[in-house]
Amino acid sequence: MNKVIVLFEVTIKNGRKDDYLQFAQELKASLSKADGFISAERFLSLSNPNKLLSMSIGEDEESVSKWRNFSQHRKAQIQGRQFDFEEYKITIVTPIKTYTMATQKQAPQDSNAYFRN
Structure with missing residues (x-):
């Protein structure tokens, strides 16, 4: 069975980011103990400091x-909708291919051919 990746894009209301991040950090502690959890990371937009x-x-x-x-x-979710979120989008995906710089087995053949030369 394939892994499932949940992408949660959120724009935080002005003045709410610190509270949201604190709350999210506390919630992540519960997530890390959940059955089936593999990992979670958070990234900050370079063009919008609230995203x-x-x-x-x-x-x-x-x-x-x-x-x-x-x-x-x-x-x-209730807290976020009522107080923290200006907007959000959730995308749920399963990987088609997964490869790294060192492990190219699932990389497209044209890419492997190009970088071998």
Whole structure:
């Protein structure tokens, strides 16, 4: 079964970023103990200081569903919608290919051919 990647793009309301990040850090402690959790990282936009991208990786759709419905997470969703979020977008994907600089097995053949020369 494929991993599931949840991309959460959020623009935080002015003056709410510190509170949101503190709350998100506390919530991440629960996420890291959840069944099926693999990893989570957060990134800051270079063009908009109030825009963040959180990338969470789960073992499967069931683990993502359990997290989505976890009571602390539902409370965080309400908090965010009411006080913290100017806008957000959630994208859920499964990888088609995964490769690194050192491990090119799943890389496109044309890329492998190009970089071998």
